[in-house]
Amino acid sequence: MFPIIDLFAGPGGLNEGFSSVRDERGAYVFKTLASFEMDSLACQTLRLRATYRELVRSGGDLRPYFDYIEGKQTWQSVLTGDFKEAYLAAKTHVYQVELGEDNRPEVDNFIERQLGPENERGHWALIGGPPCQAYSLAGRSRRTGDESFASDHKHFLYREYLHILGKFKPTIFVMENVKGLLSSRNGDSSMFQTILEDLKRLPGGASYEIRSLVVDAEPRELDPSDFIIRSEEYGVPQKRHRVILLGVRSDVAGRLPRSSLKRADGPVTVRAALQTMPSVRAKTSKRRPKIDQDWVAVQNKALDSVRRMDSVSKHEPLKAGTLAMDEYEAWIHEASLSAPIQHDPRPHMVSDLARYRVMAELAERLGKSPKYTDLPVSLHPEHSNVGRERTPFTDRFRVQVWDTPATTVVSHISKDGHYYIHPDPQQNRSFTVREAARLQSFPDNYFFEGARTQQFHQVGNAVPPLLSKQIGDVVADMLGAL
Structure with missing residues (x-):
């Protein structure tokens, strides 16, 4: 070697x-x-992944690894036998x-x-x-x-x-x-x-x-x-x-x-990357029932106007690569997992959820991500420069479109999800860590240590x-x- x-x-x-x-x-x-x-958390991720590789190469028992990343066992409980031996061998090369x-x-x-x-x-x-x-x-x-x-x-x-x-x-x-x-x-x-x-x-x-x-x-x-x-x-x-x-x-x-x-013989699209992921919904942050009700009403009114639009998409879906999609699926798939790991959506402000939902509906009709200026005024973010001539960052909210590759996943995804809105209006949220990892082509059995913010940062x-x-x-x- x-x-x-x-x-x-x-x-x-x-x-x-x-x-x-x-x-x-x-x-x-x-x-x-x-x-x-x-970064200490990235080092923890490196050590864990190196442990997995040691187990694979030595023919060791992988069950403790999967029990740990699925949250079925603690670190202390799996750190025995083959797993401990592999970890001690693996960690010697990771230097913080x-x-x-x-x-x-x-x-x-x-x-x-x-x-x-x-x-x-x-x-x-x-x-x-x-x-x-x-x-x-x-x-x-x-x-x-x-x-x-x-x-x-x-x-x-x-x-x-x-x-x-x-x-x-x-x-x-x-x-x-x-x-x-x-x-x-x-x-x-x-x-x-x-x-x-x-x-x-x-x-x-x-x-x-x-x-x-x-x-x-x-x-x-x-x-x-x-x-x-x-x-x-x-x-x-x-x-x-x-x-x-x-x-x-x-x-x-x-x-x-x-x-x-x-x-490759063609692109692998967002749809191909995420189509096997279970549908999940985000919770709202800072719940205030009256405001929630108001925003739901605003969202529903905006959705009515969007749904009355004729489809105006002028963008033909890209012809996906058959071999490329097969190779991608084989690369990320892990049969030993009972469910995707690190697939919990972060909570969002209810006002952002309303924008996400309407923008995802618009994206389906346009065939591309709309700008927030395409939204009804009632859904514009409350910033002082919104509506002014030459308003900057009109794409501060971006829906990732189903039938194209995603835009670049960067570390800013750890700050908010505005640039990574899920294309399914029914899910009404930004991407999870696992979805971002799939767009980055990390295998499904790759585990990122730390809190969700640090996990996003590592992926980006x-x-x-x-x-x-x-x-x-x-x-x-x-x-x-x-």
Whole structure:
């Protein structure tokens, strides 16, 4: 097996995909030696998932794992036998630490212990995605006018990735970041070009050929846009666009043919991802009976007007990919679960429930998500700038449409559900953690530790595991050729 080390691991999306890769004999190709993450709850998620993998690979008893994630047993009661042995083995590679210059010595020491002596190391891969807040469009807009933004250390956390490349010289690396990296600037410099230039000046004499996973071309012929991977083109039910660099160490690059991801035969839609989920309804928060009654009356009046509309949809449903949907279903399905886990909807204000219901009805007729300005005035949110000319964020409420891939699931889903309204008007709510996880292509048996807010945060910060699996297949083929 080829070792992998995962930096800025989050809840383990990249790791999950790589860890699922098997060769033609069915043997696992990769083994994780180290996962570095600063968030304590994400580390708990990583340890639990690593325990599951240890049990699968060793043929151990999986029942305690399922009893724990279904809430049938406590952590203390399952921490015995095979489960305890797998947990003790798994947790050795999860290292909670904030990557940065101050902590480089302890991180380097841990990697050295995990990889073993330099003269005994074989081929291995480094994977990970430095935090993206400094590069995302939303993050930059929030910092407009902030003089400290240019010096924010988050701009330069990629250097921790480059430090490990220079010191430990993995055979291949995979670096992921947001699409906004291509347009992000620090002062007069393009952050993307700065990273490419820094990759040419690694310490220790290491050098890498930077390849695209979607365009088969010589590195000198690649444009920045050639590094964008659109997840919906690869069987993920979500329009998540990310910049991903594939680096191949120069001393072996000439022996490895360029490989690219194979596009799916069509999209996997929100309907395909969620159609087997049980129907659930949200509870209301801050219940006040009189207000509830008023809003129900307002909602019903608005629904009457919507239902009198003729269907005006001009959007033909996308032709779904048959093979892609079969592969997606096989990837997420778990027969050992009696019911979906982490599928409890969060409570909503009754006024938001009224908007959600009417907007979902409108979306069915329009074939796309309406803006809140399409609602009757009685359902407009009570903000001072609503109704003004050039009102910002008219899409602050968004219905995810049945017959297309979802919009990007981001960590803001932990704050509210306005951007992730369920397309079924009868359910009248935002997505649950499990539905968001399905759109991210996490298997149904993947459990996120922490309270619901932290679970949403982890899901939104992850790399889609099904996409990662396909990247892992490419890397496995390359390493197998050495």
